[in-house]
Amino acid sequence: MDVNIVVLVKQVPDSEAMVQVKADGSGVEVEDRYALNFFDALAVEEALRIKEQVGEGTVTVVTLGTQKSLEALRTGIAMGADEAVLLEDPAFVGGDEYATAKALAAAVKGIEWDVILCGKEAFDDSSGIVGPLVAEFLGIPHITTVVKVDLSPKERTVIVEREIEGGKEVIKATFPVLLAAQKGLNEPRVPPVTGVMKAMRTEIKKLDGAAIGLSQDEVGKGGSQEEILRYHRPPQRPPVTMIQGEAGDAVKQVVTLLKEEAKVL
């Protein structure tokens, strides 16, 4: 009674990476500091734990991107995933979440799976749209911000806890289902050295638009819904006003400033 899992992953700039908006607002320059998306590592970890619990099954990591994205797949393999798929096609470039989800859903149709896992959002765009969209395009239910997964391989069901404001929802789903991982789900393992070596050897399957049966106008910019008009730099906060003096005086000063200057009290 195996359980097969697909994990959708993304290589993203890490939170320390410098991001500079071009002066004319036409784009951004991002420092070359990339890593597997934080929430996606939780998804990979959960897939591996399910496989270890069940004892049988295949964990496949899938991403859409460029050669740079291979690193996310190799990290997944190094952690313990069995197979990896890269969706790569010049026609994919410039696509929004909608176009990305279309392609991921099309690719996943060619894989055998019971459960799809992904991170609840990517560190770069933080939209959290792709997971639910993939579920929609595949016609399966989805649950986001998942913090606990209790899977019954025989019943082909899963009971999950989902974080909400100040509490949680407990939800039961039957396979197939898509789950998006939230912080607290688990602690991702550090890839063992043997895993890293395996990741270097593992052949990564590459699929282009034609291989997943999508035409050029269904992917990339043509297949997108959202269009970026321009980029802006975030507003800058004025320099800090340091409050001098011993604690009692400083506190009185700040209360006065909050009341009379900032007008927030």
Added chain:
Amino acid sequence: MTGAVWIFAEHQDGTIRKTTLELLGKGRELAGQVGTDLVALLLGSGVDGLAQELAAYADKVYHWDDPLLERYNSDVYLQTIAGLAEKENPQILLAGATFLARDLFPRVAGRLKTGIAVDCLNLEVGDDGLLVARRPLFGGKALADVICRQGRPQIALTRPNTFPLPDTKGDSTGAVLTVDLAVDPAQVRLEVLEVVRAPQERLDLTEAEIIVTGGRGMKEAANFQLLEDLADVLGATVGATRGVVDSGWRPHDDQVGKSGKTVSPKLYIAVGLSGAIHHVMGMDTSKVVVTVNKDPQAPIFQYADYGILGDLFEVLPLLTEALQKELGKG
């Protein structure tokens, strides 16, 4: 008349959420600019009073009243909202970027073959009548103005605490239309077994007007009482950094930052935290930031309006006392 502006009305414990009220105000402005009606969507069980409340802000309220809607179930809510949208063709659909909306509306967008912009910090109508949504990228290090040319409705989820609240009472006298729930049971595949939520004494971090956040400088879990006391005086919500949550001093629900919550209060007081970038990403849209730290090199001073260089264990009790005096005076 072109399609309406729809606002998804989220409610909790019998109260319309603040983020919804913000959008009723902003939505009225947008509806005026494109020359259409403002419509509120209310899904729930036994919440007639809320329908009347919404009618004071909107031209029309669609109200689904059914026991099936008491708990949020994405399969049920999806069919309900997408079903009506297919008939009515709204041109804009807005909701607060809450846990519920962020779970539901990407899926609604997929079903209606349209776009969605999440966690927006501003909305306006462009010259061509399209909704221009400003959304953060890279944790707020860049902002992007996005539009959706073809798909309808144009869907946007806005960060709570982004727009001013409308006047306490709206002056609209909208019609409340009761709609029967029509759900295909075969398409309800999720079963919500339980919703666990302690009664909230304080507003959620995402909706709080004032937040007091402690970092590892608080030294131990018990010392958060100092922040609780300050929060009591200010009517604030207590937040925590990743380090604090990872140490088990506070639950993840309290975490402000890139892997926690993104907040936008009018006043943010950061205590005993250095201002690591992943924390700043979660609070940099706060209107006014005060920090207390004993390290003059701490990066948090670069993201603050007012800085107190000092020992938090000395400063916090004095600050609580001073604010009590100030606010007590009324």
